[in-house]
Amino acid sequence: MTQITVNASQSYNIFIEHDVLAKCGEILSSILNTKTLAIITDDIVNSLYADTVVTSLTNHGFKVCKFVFPNGENSKNISVLNEIYDFLCKNNITRTDCLIALGGGVVGDITGFAAATFLRGLDYVQIPTTLLSQIDSSVGGKTAVNLSCGKNLVGAFKQPECVICDPKTLITLSKELLSDGMAEAIKYGMIRNEKLFELFEGHTIDNIMDCIDKVVYRCISIKKDVVEADEFDKGERMILNFGHTLGHAIEKFYDYKISHGNAVAIGMCLITECAYKAGICDVEMLNRLISCIKAYNLPYKLDANINALVDLCSNDKKRQSDKISFIVCSKIGHSIIKKTSVDDFRSFILK
Ligand SMILES: NC(=O)c1ccc[n+]([C@@H]2O[C@H](COP(=O)([O-])OP(=O)(O)OC[C@H]3O[C@@H](n4cnc5c(N)ncnc54)[C@H](O)[C@@H]3O)[C@@H](O)[C@H]2O)c1
Structure with missing residues (x-):
């Protein structure tokens, strides 16, 4: 089995293997x-993978309870979080027990936040089942x-x-969800690793x-390195935001009717076009990025008023003081933080 250790404020292992879901009890x-675990999952993942996980856990002597909520971003809210707290109370979960996040980034984020706050904090385990959650949201501790x-x-x-990361679960993802995750994978190639980008080009x-x-392993390795260098997002971790400053604005512009991966894909192409116009990178790099984005059925441009996008970027509640941070690549594999x-x-954008 492949293992990656993340040496953050707390060290932990990422176990990567086909069918590792059936070994989660052993791990x-x-x-x-x-010996008491509370699984939190959504309805789709529940029907696909919960039985395998529950069987493996009970075979290894764990007592398991399970909370299932409706799939999708709309469930990542305070009201579902409240239902999770109620469920944990009713099942007598204590501070020494553990939560299991079984699903995509929505399940991972809300379960992680429940684990950070219920009874002032208890342990949790990530079992990510989408490409995005395997290569991005399950690693790094943001909830x-x-x-x-x-x-x-x-x-x-x-x-x-x-x-616990089982790439075999990705077989049941729709093409759209696979594309969405590929936008983040392409981002890793762009910011840190030309060889990985070449794998995508091929x-x-x-x-x-x-x-x-290979894709999952290499992307997680990059995320691990970046998280270890800047766990609390004060500096280098910002490079993971390549394509995201405009991407978040694009999501807002379309009132979240566009997927995150699609918005990030356009965001990466737009900012790279601006970088090219500003002389930061050459046209060949821009063209390689656009071709790669297209090969994964992702969009590279949009019909929106660019001024409106900049307004949305500047209204971002998570922006620091009166400055905007954004990421550009000078070469494939080399990213620069601009503030x-x-x-x-x-x-810079309207040039
Ligand atoms: N914490 C972080 O660092 C971080 C980073 C990036 C994104 N995120 C968050 O992640 C979320 C998006 O994650 P996501 O794209 O995984 O979305 P998601 O969790 O909503 O999953 C997308 C859909 O895929 C379904 N699904 C999950 N696994 C499946 C499988 N194996 N087969 C078939 N269907 C499956 C889900 O039921 C859901 O309908 C957002 O809320 C975003 O804010 C967090």
Whole structure:
């Protein structure tokens, strides 16, 4: 089995293997001190994978209870969080027990936040089942729920006890969800690793599953390095936001009717076009990025008023003081953090 250790404020292992879901009981009995586990999952993942996980856990002597909520971003809110707290109370979960997040980034984020806050904090384990959650959200300890006034506005840093990552679960993802995760994968190639980007250039959405284990492993390794260098997002971790400053604005512009991966794909292409116009990178790099984005059925441009996008970037509640931070790549695999005034950002984008 492949293992990656993340040396953050708390060290933990990521176990990566096909069919590792059926071994989660074995893995967790060697890591956890408790025998009581509360699985949190959504209805789709519940029907696909919960039985395998529950069987493996009970076969290894764990007492398991399970809370299932409706799938989708709309469930990542305070009201579902409240239902999770009630469920944990009713099942007498104590501070020495452990939560299991079984599902995509929505399940991971809300379960992680419940673990950070219920009884002032208890352990949790991530079992991510989407490409995005395997390569991104399950690693690094960011947890959150959405408020009606914005996404991820209430959250905490809370590292998991371990991550159990089964790339075989990605077989049941729709092409759209696979594409969505590929936007983040392409981002990793752009910001840190040209060889990884070349792997994507050599494939398309129709055959990337042939080497998905390699993709998952290499992307997680990059995320691990970045998180270890800047766990609490004060500096280098910002490079993970390549394509996201404009991407978040694009999501808001379309009232979240566009997927995150699609918005990030356009965000990466738009900012790279601006970087090219500003002489930061060459046209060949821009063209390679656009071709790669297209090969994964992702959009690279949009019909929106760019000024309106800049306004949305400058209204971002998570922005620091009066500056905007954004990421550009000078070469594939080399990213630079830029911090400018809103006016300078506007001129950079509108050049
Ligand atoms: N914490 C972080 O660092 C971080 C980073 C990036 C994104 N996020 C968050 O992650 C969330 C998005 O994650 P996501 O894209 O995984 O969304 P998601 O959790 O909503 O999953 C997408 C859909 O896929 C279904 N699904 C999950 N696994 C499946 C499988 N194996 N087969 C078939 N269907 C499956 C789910 O039921 C859901 O309908 C957002 O809320 C975002 O804010 C967090």
